[in-house]
Amino acid sequence: MKVVVGSRNPAKYGAVQDAMRELEMEAEAIALEVESGVSKQPMTDQETIEGALHRARAALKEIEDADFAIGLEGGVVLGSTPSSRVMVCNWGALVAKDGKEYITGGARIALPDEFKKELLAGKELGDLMDEYCQRKDIRKHEGALGIFTDGAVSRMEMFQHVSKLLIGQWRYNVKKQA
Ligand SMILES: O=c1[nH]c(=O)c2ncn([C@@H]3O[C@H](COP(=O)(O)OP(=O)(O)OP(=O)(O)O)[C@@H](O)[C@H]3O)c2[nH]1
Numbered sequence: 001m002k003v004v005v006g007s008r009n010p011a012k013y014g015a016v017q018d019a020m021r022e023l024e025m026e027a028e029a030i031a032l033e034v035e036s037g038v039s040k041q042p043m044t045d046q047e048t049i050e051g052a053l054h055r056a057r058a059a060l061k062e063i064e065d066a067d068f069a070i071g072l073e074g075g076v077v078l079g080s081t082p083s084s085r086v087m088v089c090n091w092g093a094l095v096a097k098d099g100k101e102y103i104t105g106g107a108r109i110a111l112p113d114e115f116k117k118e119l120l121a122g123k124e125l126g127d128l129m130d131e132y133c134q135r136k137d138i139r140k141h142e143g144a145l146g147i148f149t150d151g152a153v154s155r156m157e158m159f160q161h162v163s164k165l166l167i168g169q170w171r172y173n174v175k176k177q178a
Pocket residue numbers: 006007008009012036040041042072073074075088124125126127129138139140142143144145155
């Protein structure tokens with residue numbers, strides 16, 4: 001089997017590799033940088049879902065003999081009331097070679113209130129995290145999730161869960177059709 005991941009971020013393709021290992025799938029995983037087709041910092045669930053889907057569709061187009069492609073996208077949701085908290089959200093999409101598309105939501109947790117103003121001014125969460133922690137490339141390592149859960153759940157572990165949910169749904173359908 002051949003699987004494509006629409007990102008070269010190790011927190012994403014590493015997560016897909018781990019998910020496939022856990023599900024005992026023998027598949028080659030190819031990491032490809034593709035366009036998300038949405039803004040660098042998606043600001044709604046809908047935009048984040050579209051980013052995940054767009055990545056998966058674009059990755060599958062590049063590798064025509066792949067069985068399926070996975071797109072993983074991080075975003076934020078600001079909430080519509082003054083008292084609602086700003087949250088990090090996560091979505092994944094799997095597009096199979098038969099054209100079927102699956103989407104799955106990942107964990108979301110609240111971010112510091114002071115991030116809201118900066119995000120509204122156009123700052124990316126990845127950059128805000130690096131400034132907040134005085135480190136580089138948090139998004140490629142434990143992510144906001146790992147930082148704000150004291151390492152209890154990393155960005156990669158969350159994306160691994162999302163990938164397992166996606167692959168599980170794909171498998172369910174493949175078996176049903178057999
Ligand atoms: O430190 C972080 N921890 C996280 O948990 C997290 N979730 C999202 N983001 C940021 O939101 C934007 C879109 O995310 P994103 O899906 O484009 O991911 P990415 O830019 O890291 O990877 P990629 O574009 O190379 O695939 C980017 O500004 C990401 O940095 C995070 N940053």
